Amino acid sequence: MAAYDRTIPASPEIALPSIVFDHALTLHFGGETIQLRHTPMAHTDGDTLVYLEGANVLHMGDVFFNGLYPFIDRSSGGGIQGLIASVDTGLVMSDGETQIIPAHGPTANRAELQAYRAMLVTVRDKVQAGIDAGRTKGEIIGDRPAATYALEGEEDGFVSAVYDSLLPAQD
Numbered sequence: 001m002a003a004y005d006r007t008i009p010a011s012p013e014i015a016l017p018s019i020v021f022d023h024a025l026t027l028h029f030g031g032e033t034i035q036l037r038h039t040p041m042a043h044t045d046g047d048t049l050v051y052l053e054g055a056n057v058l059h060m061g062d063v064f065f066n067g068l069y070p071f072i073d074r075s076s077g078g079g080i081q082g083l084i085a086s087v088d089t090g091l092v093m094s095d096g097e098t099q100i101i102p103a104h105g106p107t108a109n110r111a112e113l114q115a116y117r118a119m120l121v122t123v124r125d126k127v128q129a130g131i132d133a134g135r136t137k138g139e140i141i142g143d144r145p146a147a148t149y150a151l152e153g154e155e156d157g158f159v160s161a162v163y164d165s166l167l168p169a170q171d
Contacts, residue, residue, distance in 0.1 A: 037093065039063060039086035043070070045077025047086055051093045058094050059101045063087060064116060066105030069146065069153040072161035079165035080124045087117045119149050127162045137163045 019025070025036040033053040040047070043062035050059040062071065063086045072078040090113060094100060100108040108116075126145035135143075141159050 035093065037089055039082065039089050041077055041079045041082030042072075042086035043078050043083065044073045049086065049090055049093060055099075056095070056097055057099045057101065058090055060087075060090055060103065060113075062103040063090065064100065064102035064105075064108070064113065065151075065153070066102040066108045066112060066116065067151060068104050069149075069151045069155050069158040070120075071154070072158070072165060074161050074164050078161070080120065080127075080162045081165065084117065084120050084124065087113065087120065091117065119146070119151075123149075123159065124162055124166070127159060128166055131163070131166055 021036065021038065023038050027034040027036070032055065035051040035053065037049045037051070038047070039049060047061055047063050049061070049063065051057070052059075063083060065071070070083065072080060072083060090100070091110065094110045094113065096110055098110055100110065100113050102108060123146045126143070127140055130140035130143060130145070137160060140163055141156050144155070144159075146155050146159055
């Protein structure tokens with residue numbers, strides 16, 4: 001995890017999953033139907049949204065930081081476009097009564113998830129406009145394109161990750 005200058009060791013074999021899926025999986029357990037949706041290149045390349053149908057609860061994991069600037073783990077395949085797409089998937093999976101559980105911050109509702117999505121899109125668009133205008137990453141960070149949201153956490157780190165994820169892939 002380059003952002004924190006940490007190497008996270010692989011899990012031991014006993015911790016590896018016995019059931020895997022590429023895009024979606026539905027499980028039935030104890031009278032509950034559980035929908036799993038893989039949303040790639042969001043927080044990381046391995047994000048999964050978990051929806052409990054009967055309870056009408058959606059767990060977003062690290063895709064949703066409620067009240068905080070999100071952490072996009074670039075060294076693990078995360079990016080702003082995937083993060084927005086993942087939130088879009090969560091919005092499709094939810095309704096006005098769904099309890100939405102973020103990885104960080106208080107439990108939310110669909111309107112709060114929509115506001116989070118709007119923030120992601122606005123910051124992405126501002127950063128892209130800066131890139132298109134030939135501004136450097138430092139200049140764009142200095143413009144504080146996320147400041148109007150007054151969220152807790154690493155504003156500069158978030159904007160930096162958005163910037164990096166909008167650049168063309170380097171071969």
